[in-house]
Amino acid sequence: MATEDVRAMLEDCANKLNIKTRHTENFLELQDDVAADFTLLTKVLYDFHKGQEPGDCKSSPLEQLVVEDFDEEQIWQELELQNTAVLRHFETVVNDIISDDALTILEEEKDEDNIDEEMAEDIGEEEEEEPHKKPKKQCEDGEGDFTDEDSDLDFDVDALEKREKLRKRAVGKASKAAGVPSEVDDKFFKLSEMESFLDDMDKQEGKEGVEDIDYFQDLPSDDDDDLDLDEDVSFKKQKKHGALKSSRNLKYKDFFDAVEGESGKADHQSEDEDDSMDGMQEDPEEEDEDDEDEDTIKEKEMRQKKVTFNLSGEEESEGEESEGEDIEDILGKKEPNSEKSAYKSSFEKRQEKMKEKIQELEKSALGEKPWQLSGEATAQTRPENSMLEEDVQFDQASRLAPAVTEETTLLLEDIIKQRIKDQVFDDVVRKNKPKEDAFEYKKRLTLDHEKSKLSLAQVYEKEYLKMTQEKTDEVEKPAHVEIQKLMDTLFLKLDALSNFHFTPKPPVPEVKVVSNLPSIAMEEVAPVSASDATLLAPEEVKEKSQAGDVLGDTEKTSTDKKRERRKKKTVKRIKIKEKERRQKEKEATQATRGGENKKQTKAEVAQNLQKITKGGKAKILKDEGKDKAVRSSQAFFSQLQDQVKSQIKSVKDQALKKKKKLKEVSVGKLKL
Amino acid sequence: MDTDNNSAPQITFPDVSESATEDATDFVQVKSKKSHKRKREQDGVGMEAEDSVAIKRPQFPPISGDQLKGGVDELRKIPVPPHRYTPLKENWMKIFTPIVENLQLQVRFNLKSRNVEIKTCKETQDIASLTRAADFVKAFILGFQVEDALALIRLDELFLESFMVTDVKPLKGDHLSRAIGRIAGKGGKTRFTIENVTKTRIVLADQKVHILGSFQNIKMARTAICNLILGSPPSKVYGNIRAVASRSADRF
Numbered sequence: 001m002a003t004e005d006v007r008a009m010l011e012d013c014a015n016k017l018n019i020k021t022r023h024t025e026n027f028l029e030l031q032d033d034v035a036a037d038f039t040l041l042t043k044v045l046y047d048f049h050k051g052q053e054p055g056d057c058k059s060s061p062l063e064q065l066v067v068e069d070f071d072e073e074q075i076w077q078e079l080e081l082q083n084t085a086v087l088r089h090f091e092t093v094v095n096d097i098i099s100d101d102a103l104t105i106l107e108e109e110k111d112e113d114n115i116d117e118e119m120a121e122d123i124g125e126e127e128e129e130e131p132h133k134k135p136k137k138q139c140e141d142g143e144g145d146f147t148d149e150d151s152d153l154d155f156d157v158d159a160l161e162k163r164e165k166l167r168k169r170a171v172g173k174a175s176k177a178a179g180v181p182s183e184v185d186d187k188f189f190k191l192s193e194m195e196s197f198l199d200d201m202d203k204q205e206g207k208e209g210v211e212d213i214d215y216f217q218d219l220p221s222d223d224d225d226d227l228d229l230d231e232d233v234s235f236k237k238q239k240k241h242g243a244l245k246s247s248r249n250l251k252y253k254d255f256f257d258a259v260e261g262e263s264g265k266a267d268h269q270s271e272d273e274d275d276s277m278d279g280m281q282e283d284p285e286e287e288d289e290d291d292e293d294e295d296t297i298k299e300k301e302m303r304q305k306k307v308t309f310n311l312s313g314e315e316e317s318e319g320e321e322s323e324g325e326d327i328e329d330i331l332g333k334k335e336p337n338s339e340k341s342a343y344k345s346s347f348e349k350r351q352e353k354m355k356e357k358i359q360e361l362e363k364s365a366l367g368e369k370p371w372q373l374s375g376e377a378t379a380q381t382r383p384e385n386s387m388l389e390e391d392v393q394f395d396q397a398s399r400l401a402p403a404v405t406e407e408t409t410l411l412l413e414d415i416i417k418q419r420i421k422d423q424v425f426d427d428v429v430r431k432n433k434p435k436e437d438a439f440e441y442k443k444r445l446t447l448d449h450e451k452s453k454l455s456l457a458q459v460y461e462k463e464y465l466k467m468t469q470e471k472t473d474e475v476e477k478p479a480h481v482e483i484q485k486l487m488d489t490l491f492l493k494l495d496a497l498s499n500f501h502f503t504p505k506p507p508v509p510e511v512k513v514v515s516n517l518p519s520i521a522m523e524e525v526a527p528v529s530a531s532d533a534t535l536l537a538p539e540e541v542k543e544k545s546q547a548g549d550v551l552g553d554t555e556k557t558s559t560d561k562k563r564e565r566r567k568k569k570t571v572k573r574i575k576i577k578e579k580e581r582r583q584k585e586k587e588a589t590q591a592t593r594g595g596e597n598k599k600q601t602k603a604e605v606a607q608n609l610q611k612i613t614k615g616g617k618a619k620i621l622k623d624e625g626k627d628k629a630v631r632s633s634q635a636f637f638s639q640l641q642d643q644v645k646s647q648i649k650s651v652k653d654q655a656l657k658k659k660k661k662l663k664e665v666s667v668g669k670l671k672l
Numbered sequence: 673m674d675t676d677n678n679s680a681p682q683i684t685f686p687d688v689s690e691s692a693t694e695d696a697t698d699f700v701q702v703k704s705k706k707s708h709k710r711k712r713e714q715d716g717v718g719m720e721a722e723d724s725v726a727i728k729r730p731q732f733p734p735i736s737g738d739q740l741k742g743g744v745d746e747l748r749k750i751p752v753p754p755h756r757y758t759p760l761k762e763n764w765m766k767i768f769t770p771i772v773e774n775l776q777l778q779v780r781f782n783l784k785s786r787n788v789e790i791k792t793c794k795e796t797q798d799i800a801s802l803t804r805a806a807d808f809v810k811a812f813i814l815g816f817q818v819e820d821a822l823a824l825i826r827l828d829e830l831f832l833e834s835f836m837v838t839d840v841k842p843l844k845g846d847h848l849s850r851a852i853g854r855i856a857g858k859g860g861k862t863r864f865t866i867e868n869v870t871k872t873r874i875v876l877a878d879q880k881v882h883i884l885g886s887f888q889n890i891k892m893a894r895t896a897i898c899n900l901i902l903g904s905p906p907s908k909v910y911g912n913i914r915a916v917a918s919r920s921a922d923r924f
Contacts (some may be wrong), residue, residue, distance in 0.1 A: 003783050447867045447910055449861040455819030456884065463871070538675050 013041055039067045039075065046082070053086075060085055188256075319533065516541065740799045741792060748806040749787040756813050760788075766818045767809065770825055775801040779809075788813075807832065814882050815875035824884070833884045833890050840901045852876065854900045862906045866896050869910075869917045890918050 020034055046065035060082035060204040067075060182191040344352075368374075372390065402408065418427065452459070516536040551560060612618045752760060760767070760781070771779045777794040790805050795846050804825050811821035811832055824830050837843065843851055855876055856863050863874050870893040873886030881897055883890050896913045900906065 287918070447855075447865050447914065449865050451864050452868050455817065455823070456830075457819060457823035458869070459871050460823060460827055460830075460886075 006048070013045060016041060040080070042075070043067050046079070049080075271595070735798075741796075745792045745793075746799075746802055748790045748802060749782075749785075750790075750806060750809045750813060751785075751787050752781075752813055756815075757786075760812070763812070763818045767812060770822060771805045771808070774825065775805050777802060777805050779805070811884060815877055816873055816882070816884055820873045820884060827886075829886050830884065831887060831890060832882065832884050833894065835879055835894075837879045837881065837901055840898045843901075848879070851901045851903075852879070854895055854903075854906065855881070857906060862909075864899070865906075865910060866893055866913060869913050870896070888920060892920070 015038065020037065026034075043065045047063075050063055060078065062078055062081065065075065065078055070078075180192055184191055371377045371386070374381075454462070515537045558563075609620070613620060679707050744875055764781070770771060771777050771790065776793070776797060777786065778791045778793050788809050790802060792799070792802055792811065795815070796802070808821050808824045812818055814832075824832070837848060837851055837855075841851075854862070857865070863876060863893060866872075867874055868887065870889045872883050872889045873892045874884075874897070875882040882891050883897075885893065895916075896909050899909050899912065
């Protein structure tokens with residue numbers, strides 16, 4: 001009955017609305033009466049649905065919509081108040097339904113689809129027609145909710161179990177085939193999973209970043225509410241299942257997904273437990289609005305038991321806020337908050353986060369620094385083997401010794417084997433220093449001081465040919481080599497027949513003509529090389545005397561001096577004797593001839609004269625020039641006069657001199 | 673239109689021309705000289721796609737010299753200073769014969785502008801030959817002998833380096849003259865010696881020094897000349913270049 005009334009009323013309202021809005025062009029101008037009708041309509045609807053609302057639902061406190069003397073704005077405000085509250089409620093419900101394991105939207109088989117569709121339809125119908133009954137039911141606390149739901153819907157237990165198994169397997173498979181296996185993959189760790197996790201984190205962060213920028217929202221953002229509500233739901237779910245393990249009975253598989261090798265076992269085990277207990281709590285942050293489709297649940301299942309990465313500074317702090325009574329909470333899983341945090345504003349939450357961060361930072365700043373940051377750390381100051389975990393960077397002056405790994409050994413062995421096969425060994429070849437005379441060296445590199453006859457092109461051509469033709473020269477050699485070999489064998493045999501005691505030829509002294517000119521004179525003005533070494537040895541220049549060293553005047557001893565004197569005398573004696581002998585011979589020859597040649601040579605005459613005058617035996621009368629022919633008498637007489645005067649003078653001078661001498665003597669005597 | 677354009681390279685790619693004519697009959701394309709090369713490439717690509725299905729990379733046939741130029745003839749001008757007119761006239765036959773016959777270029781001496789102009793033509797095979805010819809003429813103009821400059825055409829790795837005496841050390845007046853005299857030597861002896869040992873050719877034109885040869889040899893000659901400018905006696909320079917030359921000879 002009530003429903004009939006409701007329906008009738010609603011139909012009436014709908015009709016009214018349709019009539020009013022048929023001519024939309026009328027809305028271009030003010031229509032007061034239509035406006036009044038609309039307000040009445042809204043009031044009716046509001047009052048009605050307020051009456052239908054369940055008591056527990058936290059919605060607007062207004063029981064009736066007050067429209068008398070109220071402005072449009074005020075009416076809007078009232079409606080908003082109601083709407084937002086109720087919307088929140090609806091969202092909770094919807095999330096709950098989605099997260100409810102009993103009603104999965106996953107389709108592993110066609111049967112499931114049907115069941116899901118049925119359920120969806122059911123849910124849809126209920127929501128459409130009786131939106132208020134649903135929230136009413138959801139608001140009830142305790143397990144009753146879900147049991148009611150279960151009874152409402154046609155529920156196939158077997159189908160559910162099948163679905164569960166398939167899902168588990170799918171999860172298992174998915175977890176196994178979660179991407180490209182990489183180098184660092186382990187039993188516990190998968191690189192691809194980590195990357196997918198990080199991508200989701202980034203997406204989330206991006207979304208929440210957008211949300212942060214949106215300053216024009218008065219009410220708390222829906223996302224946060226959702227998340228909180230989800231947390232509520234999941235927490236409730238866990239409670240509903242009731243089979244909370246005590247801390248003693250917790251095992252590895254409660255926290256983490258099965259390790260690869262044991263996934264089979266784990267699946268079987270976990271299946272049983274899953275029905276009773278819903279395992280770990282899902283990560284609330286991972287429930288984005290976008291991800292609320294088929295894949296979300298899969299991913300959630302995948303992630304719920306894996307090792308998660310503690311990325312600092314992210315929104316996870318939301319989940320970590322709670323003071324978890326359960327062991328799971330303490331052991332780091334993200335637990336849902338208590339219900340009161342659902343209604344905190346985003347600003348408040350941000351502030352809380354900031355505060356936490358600040359506190360953390362302050363604590364770390366004030367507290368003791370780890371040994372890595374506290375200066376010089378000796379082995380005693382740091383924990384044992386802590387350096388093994390540290391990434392140390394330091395410069396090394398010397399090159400590190402090459403790491404000996406299996407691969408390097410194998411490489412080396414390969415090279416060795418190849419070398420042996422090819423018979424190409426790095427044997428040491430005896431090096432011969434080429435003995436080259438300076439002469440030959442100079443010959444080789446003569447400097448040509450003239451303009452080259454060849455043009456540059458020809459020069460290069462010659463060089464090129466020389467380089468390329470070297471190979472052809474070597475080609476000819478093998479013939480020579482063979483000949484040489486044959487000759488050697490032959491000669492060896494001959495030698496064996498003949499005498500093996502071979503005496504070599506006496507060495508012929510080489511005659512080399514070497515001139516003692518400095519090279520500067522031999523060559524051009526510009527010498528090839530300025531060499532100050534003369535080409536002859538000093539002994540070759542001057543023969544060393546038999547006597548030995550040459551002595552200077554001061555170096556000579558008396559014996560040496562006497563020796564020299566004696567030598568000189570003997571030499572002189574010999575000379576004189578020779579002379580006399582010659583003289584005698586000459587005279588003898590002259591005498592034999594009979595005094596014809598009385599001519600004496602000029603030299604002999606001069607010698608005689610000198611002998612005589614020296615001895616004082618004779619005096620040469622010299623013509624002093626006084627007998628000069630006097631031509632004129634005047635000249636004669638003047639000459640005579642001069643002669644006499646000079647004679648007189650000389651006599652006078654002599655007398656004066658004598659006097660002077662005497663005087664001088666007396667003066668000298670007086671002086672004393 | 674197509675046939676005209678394709679007639680020139682028909683010698684090298686007969687295949688291309690045939691299929692290109694086919695394309696011409698199918699659809700008419702506006703021809704411009706600029707797009708000539710590009711269109712050729714496109715044809716090549718299209719052809720290959722028809723012939724073999726699974727080829728991913730386009731295969732372009734090697735392009736001939738005149739295609740490389742892009743259809744435009746390039747021109748180089750080398751100015752001739754007045755003191756080289758007569759030598760140019762005397763050696764003109766020797767200069768233009770290798771350029772025209774070996775390199776397939778067109779060369780003339782523009783009397784009005786007093787430039788030697790070298791131009792590519794259809795018969796030119798190699799685009800780099802224009803540079804070589806220009807270098808050859810430039811070397812002759814600078815003062816090298818024709819036979820020596822000819823080496824530039826025959827060999828790839830020969831270079832020409834010029835510098836001024838005052839670049840090495842700022843000299844003026846008598847000092848500068850003396851430095852130039854040191855480089856030359858009595859009767860050109862020193863210069864010839866350096867030329868012979870380092871296998872280069874040196875032209876000493878008042879204050880400018882030009883060296884022609886391969887890179888290493890130019891370096892050796894340049895070092896020797898710089899030492900002479902800086903004041904070393906020729907004997908010392910001889911010793912040094914001989915040592916360096918023998919070392920470099922041993923290396924090869």
